[in-house]
Amino acid sequence: MNANASYSGFQTTQWTLVDDLRADAPERRRAAEERLCASYWPCVYSFYRASGHARDRAQDLAQAFFTTVVLHRELFLKADRSRGRLRSLLRTALRNFEIEQHRKDARSAASLTITESAINAEESILQSISGVEADDLFDRRWAMTIVAEARDLCEEHFRAKGKSAHWELFRNRVLDPATASTTPHALNEIHADYGFDTSKAAAAAVQTVKRRFAELLQELTADDPEIGALLRSQSA
Numbered sequence: 001m002n003a004n005a006s007y008s009g010f011q012t013t014q015w016t017l018v019d020d021l022r023a024d025a026p027e028r029r030r031a032a033e034e035r036l037c038a039s040y041w042p043c044v045y046s047f048y049r050a051s052g053h054a055r056d057r058a059q060d061l062a063q064a065f066f067t068t069v070v071l072h073r074e075l076f077l078k079a080d081r082s083r084g085r086l087r088s089l090l091r092t093a094l095r096n097f098e099i100e101q102h103r104k105d106a107r108s109a110a111s112l113t114i115t116e117s118a119i120n121a122e123e124s125i126l127q128s129i130s131g132v133e134a135d136d137l138f139d140r141r142w143a144m145t146i147v148a149e150a151r152d153l154c155e156e157h158f159r160a161k162g163k164s165a166h167w168e169l170f171r172n173r174v175l176d177p178a179t180a181s182t183t184p185h186a187l188n189e190i191h192a193d194y195g196f197d198t199s200k201a202a203a204a205a206v207q208t209v210k211r212r213f214a215e216l217l218q219e220l221t222a223d224d225p226e227i228g229a230l231l232r233s234q235s236a
Contacts, residue, residue, distance in 0.1 A: 014039070014086050015223050018079050036076055037066055039145055040090060041114060045122055046141040047094055050134035055123065063114055065097050085224055091138060143230050150216040151175065157212060169194040169202055170209035 020032035044065055048058035069075050075093055079086050125144070129137060158167040169190075177184040191202035221228035 015079075015081050018076055018081075018086065021077055033071070033076075037070060039149075040142075041066065042122055042125075042145060043138045043141045044090070044094060045114070045119070046126060047091070047134050047138045048098070049126060050132060050137040051098065055119065059114055059119055061098065061101060064101065065094065069093050069097050081223065085226075087139070087142060087224060087227070091135060094138075139227065139230060143227050146217065146220050146227060147231065150213060150220055153216050154209065154213045158209060163205075165194045165196070166205045166209050169196070170206050170213075173206050174210065 014036065017032040017036050020028050021036075023029050023032070041062060045058055045062040048061045049055070053061060075089070076086070079089050125141075129140065132140065155167050155171075158164065172190065172194075173184050173187070176182070187199040187202045187206075191197075191199045194202065194205075196202040196205065217231060218228065221231065
């Protein structure tokens with residue numbers, strides 16, 4: 001599979017995808033496997049970079065990890081929600097695989113293909129996060145993945161309802177300024193650009209999208225309260 005692949009209709013929780021790995025239908029199992037790999041590869045790559053590996057070595061380790069441990073050894077099928085979080089299982093496996101590969105060539109024909117453009121994008125993200133231990137960086141990168149999934153689901157929700165203006169205003173007013181650390185435009189200056197008669201109506205639209213975005217974040221972190229707490233602390 002391609003690490004740049006995009007998916008619509010995200011699953012609500014990672015455990016739902018783990019359950020789908022045991023489904024009778026091969027296409028359902030394959031879709032769940034691809035979704036899990038696509039969700040976790042940035043965390044795995046970031047983990048190896050923060051562990052001191054050069055960019056190419058981290059890419060090799062990440063691809064080999066997914067091929068050998070996740071796919072061939074069926075790591076996700078060993079997950080048991082009663083015994084702990086999926087994220088913890090993955091982190092432990094990462095450490096063990098790093099030791100296993102210490103004197104071996106990690107390059108292999110991986111089923112997960114991490115493209116150069118995906119690595120470039122990941123390196124740009126890592127440049128904004130410095131002085132963080134590998135385990136903490138893994139968690140932070142996973143939190144960012146959750147936010148991205150919530151963003152995509154939220155946009156899909158409002159566009160499907162014919163309320164694209166709600167989403168575009170929210171992105172202009174909330175998301176873009178947060179990402180670029182800039183001051184948002186005043187609603188009384190931009191409300192008409194999005195088809196709202198008054199700034200009050202525009203403010204109500206922004207709050208509607210905010211509520212849906214928060215609901216999606218809560219759903220996506222239902223099985224991982226630590227990440228939910230991390231996201232809340234970052235938005236406080």
